[in-house]
Amino acid sequence: MKKILGIVLMLMSFAVYSAPATLKVWIMPNSAAPKTDLEKITADYTKKTGVKVEVTVLDWGSAWTKITTAATSGIGPDVIQLGTTWVPTLAAMDALVDLNSSLPAGTDKKFLPAAYAYSKMVGSKEIVTLPWFSDVRPFYYRKDVFKQAGLDPKQVFASWANLKAATKKIKGMKINGKEIAPIGFPGKNDWNVPHFMAPFIWGAGGDFLSKDGKNVLIASDKSVKGVEYYASFVIEGLMPKKYLEKNSSEVESKFRAGEIAIFSTGPWITKDIDKAVAGKGNKGEVLDKVGVALPPAGPSGRYTFFGGSSLGVFKSTKHKKEAVELVKFLTTETKAASAYAEVTGNYPPLLAAANTPYITKNEGRMVIKEATKFGRAYTVVPTWGPMETILSKRLGAVWDVVAGISKPYNKENMVKELKAAEKEMKTIISQM
Amino acid sequence: MNKYGFAYMMLLPAILALVIVQLIPNIQGLYISFLKLNQFTFKKFLKAPFVGLQNYYDVLINPDSIIRAGLFESIRNSVIFTVVMLLATIVFGLVLALILNQEFKGRSLARTLLLLPWVVPTYIVGLLAGFMWGYEGIINRILVDFLHILPEPIYWKSGSLALFTIIVTTLWRFFPMTMLMYLAALQGIPKDFYEAADIDGASAFQKFRYITLPTLKPVTAMMVLFGLIQHVYSFNIASMMFGNGAGYPGEWGDLVMTNLNRNSFALMQYGTGGAASVILMFFVILFVGVWLKVFKDSITIE
Numbered sequence: 010m011k012k013i014l015g016i017v018l019m020l021m022s023f024a025v026y027s028a029p030a031t032l033k034v035w036i037m038p039n040s041a042a043p044k045t046d047l048e049k050i051t052a053d054y055t056k057k058t059g060v061k062v063e064v065t066v067l068d069w070g071s072a073w074t075k076i077t078t079a080a081t082s083g084i085g086p087d088v089i090q091l092g093t094t095w096v097p098t099l100a101a102m103d104a105l106v107d108l109n110s111s112l113p114a115g116t117d118k119k120f121l122p123a124a125y126a127y128s129k130m131v132g133s134k135e136i137v138t139l140p141w142f143s144d145v146r147p148f149y150y151r152k153d154v155f156k157q158a159g160l161d162p163k164q165v166f167a168s169w170a171n172l173k174a175a176t177k178k179i180k181g182m183k184i185n186g187k188e189i190a191p192i193g194f195p196g197k198n199d200w201n202v203p204h205f206m207a208p209f210i211w212g213a214g215g216d217f218l219s220k221d222g223k224n225v226l227i228a229s230d231k232s233v234k235g236v237e238y239y240a241s242f243v244i245e246g247l248m249p250k251k252y253l254e255k256n257s258s259e260v261e262s263k264f265r266a267g268e269i270a271i272f273s274t275g276p277w278i279t280k281d282i283d284k285a286v287a288g289k290g291n292k293g294e295v296l297d298k299v300g301v302a303l304p305p306a307g308p309s310g311r312y313t314f315f316g317g318s319s320l321g322v323f324k325s326t327k328h329k330k331e332a333v334e335l336v337k338f339l340t341t342e343t344k345a346a347s348a349y350a351e352v353t354g355n356y357p358p359l360l361a362a363a364n365t366p367y368i369t370k371n372e373g374r375m376v377i378k379e380a381t382k383f384g385r386a387y388t389v390v391p392t393w394g395p396m397e398t399i400l401s402k403r404l405g406a407v408w409d410v411v412a413g414i415s416k417p418y419n420k421e422n423m424v425k426e427l428k429a430a431e432k433e434m435k436t437i438i439s440q441m
Numbered sequence: 442m443n444k445y446g447f448a449y450m451m452l453l454p455a456i457l458a459l460v461i462v463q464l465i466p467n468i469q470g471l472y473i474s475f476l477k478l479n480q481f482t483f484k485k486f487l488k489a490p491f492v493g494l495q496n497y498y499d500v501l502i503n504p505d506s507i508i509r510a511g512l513f514e515s516i517r518n519s520v521i522f523t524v525v526m527l528l529a530t531i532v533f534g535l536v537l538a539l540i541l542n543q544e545f546k547g548r549s550l551a552r553t554l555l556l557l558p559w560v561v562p563t564y565i566v567g568l569l570a571g572f573m574w575g576y577e578g579i580i581n582r583i584l585v586d587f588l589h590i591l592p593e594p595i596y597w598k599s600g601s602l603a604l605f606t607i608i609v610t611t612l613w614r615f616f617p618m619t620m621l622m623y624l625a626a627l628q629g630i631p632k633d634f635y636e637a638a639d640i641d642g643a644s645a646f647q648k649f650r651y652i653t654l655p656t657l658k659p660v661t662a663m664m665v666l667f668g669l670i671q672h673v674y675s676f677n678i679a680s681m682m683f684g685n686g687a688g689y690p691g692e693w694g695d696l697v698m699t700n701l702n703r704n705s706f707a708l709m710q711y712g713t714g715g716a717a718s719v720i721l722m723f724f725v726i727l728f729v730g731v732w733l734k735v736f737k738d739s740i741t742i743e
Contacts, residue, residue: 077483081483081484081486098480098709101480101481102480102483102484103484197684197688197689198571198683198684198688199684199688250576250596251576251577254575254576254596254598254599255575256684256688391480391481392480394480394709395480395707395708395709395710398703398707398708399708401688401689402689402703403689405688405689406689406691409599409600409691412596412599414596414599414600415599415600415601429510432505433507433510436505436506436507437507437708440479440480440481441481
């Protein structure tokens with residue numbers, strides 16, 4: 010009896026070993042139906058390799074906690090989606106597989122440089138993730154407002170002086186009998202706060218950190234100039250103060266409802282513009298009147314903010330080979346990469362995927378393609394996670410100073426907040 | 442098995458749960474406060490370098506330490522917040538309980554409606570309050586457009602008014618607790634006491650002072666204790682009102698827990714965060730000690 014049982018168990022265990030692996034993938038809600046949208050794309054992979062893919066969706070709020078818990082406990086998925094600014098922190102925790110040896114030569118040339126920059130840390134040779142989709146932020150403007158004011162978008166965004174003059178012209182203009190805010194940005198209560206300021210800080214020749222990640226530059230003269238220019242829109246009454254206490258989704262809805270003339274956000278608006286132009290837009294929104302423009306060029310150049318997400322493989326995976334192949338499939342196969350960019354409304358960082366009709370036959374997305382030429386990433390150091398927290402807090406405080414709620418605006422107080430950010434960021438660096 | 446064996450067996454699951462979920466993490470937290478545990482040593486967890494009292498020095502004395510960013514402002518805010526909350530919930534709760542103790546038409550409906558704030562999770566209260574107190578929020582709309590009390594909207598959530606908004610919101614959410622406790626206690630006072638007082642010719646105020654208040658002293662003692670612990674550790678409402686961790690409520694809106702959460706979790710400074718939490722716990726134990734001394738007589742039943 011025992012012998013038969015033993016043989017049966019052995020046969021069963023062979024069956025388990027030779028069964029195709031199932032890869033566990035964790036993603037965030039990137040699209041309308043996150044789980045099924047991705048599974049449609051991975052179905053191709055399963056057909057080719059026989060490896061099944063099981064998708065779990067985490068919401069952005071709790072994702073960071075769940076991911077760091079998985080990284081430290083060793084109990085987690087095989088493949089993980091990471092916001093680009095989270096990659097260095099996870100890499101420093103030694104949680105991600107080095108993909109270098111599995112990548113064919115020249116893989117780095119297949120991607121947009123600003124997106125690929127997030128795949129490895131400053132000073133390291135390891136490639137810990139591959140870029141999956143990019144959050145490239147062009148500027149959006151109201152075509153009808155510009156027409157009424159006699160403005161040419163190419164001119165308006167060609168220099169800071171032009172942009173300021175344009176907003177002054179729009180101020181006080183009446184569109185359909187109502188005033189419109191020339192420009193709008195969120196001020197606080199949002200992780201996006203540093204992302205919105207970035208093009209202006211970079212445009213002035215400043216930066217948050219030096220390229221080697223060792224020096225803090227947020228309070229340098231050039232960075233202060235950038236922040237000052239950005240803040241001047243509020244001080245000169247060109248941007249309503251009340252937007253400063255809103256977060257980016259609230260300001261975005263104001264823009265979509267037609268209350269703002271110039272705004273900047275991710276590429277997903279282009280999909281809604283397409284829908285609106287086809288007559289299927291949401292009620293109360295005016296996206297059919299919206300055009301896409303490059304970010305304004307500052308004295309030191311024109312820079313487009315690059316965010317987005319990458320895919321990596323956890324070191325604790327039991328199916329390393331299959332997981333790496335899945336990551337390569339989703340990020341380097343043109344069909345898979347462009348399909349996912351399209352369904353999420355983001356921009357594909359894979360250069361080959363930018364030549365599909367989805368991009369080339371769409372006016373707005375061709376502008377975004379142009380904007381990627383000026384793409385710039387944050388300095389990829391492991392301490393960037395905490396740095397973003399400090400920046401969100403201190404740049405939000407800058408807005409409090411600029412809005413002049415408790416006391417009238419004073420440049421000294423604004424610089425004080427930047428210097429406080431500098432001090433806190435320096436302390437984090439000293440812990441490395 | 443002696444006669445208490447069965448009782449201990451019944452208690453065992455609860456004790457086990459408390460040990461695993463409360464006691465062990467507390468001791469771990471205490472141990473962590475002596476380690477240099479940050480983003481870079483996190484993988485080692487409890488084997489991170491031992492630094493003795495360095496973290497405590499950073500919290501209390503070191504002027505450059507990150508954990509101190511805004512710490513003393515947040516302590517000031519929390520002290521004001523706790524004191525005002527204790528006074529407000531007790532006074533407000535008592536007044537409402539006295540009213541609800543009288544007979545009047547619609548009393549049951551009133552009691553039910555007044556209990557409703559307690560049912561709403563604090564997370565949601567904070568989220569909604571964040572919108573309501575905004576520049577274009579409903580509170581400004583009512584004050585400016587309907588009641589004409591204010592000439593124009595106020596930025597409630599900025600500057601020193603931020604603490605006021607947190608207090609009002611938390612008061613709305615927490616007053617049903619004190620109201621209910623007082624109501625239950627009031628209903629336990631025998632009617633003969635009041636009748637005897639009437640016979641002796643006592644005024645309403647004297648009845649209140651010499652019969653009602655002394656009977657309510659044990660309840661007040663309990664409310665002070667629970668309120669103290671609840672409001673010192675208040676987190677959900679303040680955090681959600683100002684952007685759910687992404688926001689910074691400003692110098693006047695930061696409470697001790699939102700500050701510590703940002704400086705220890707978001708900035709990944711777990712060692713110093715642990716030390717700050719231990720120091721906070723020490724102060725709460727101190728307050729409870731003071732409470733015990735003051736209310737020693739009230740917590741026994743005559």
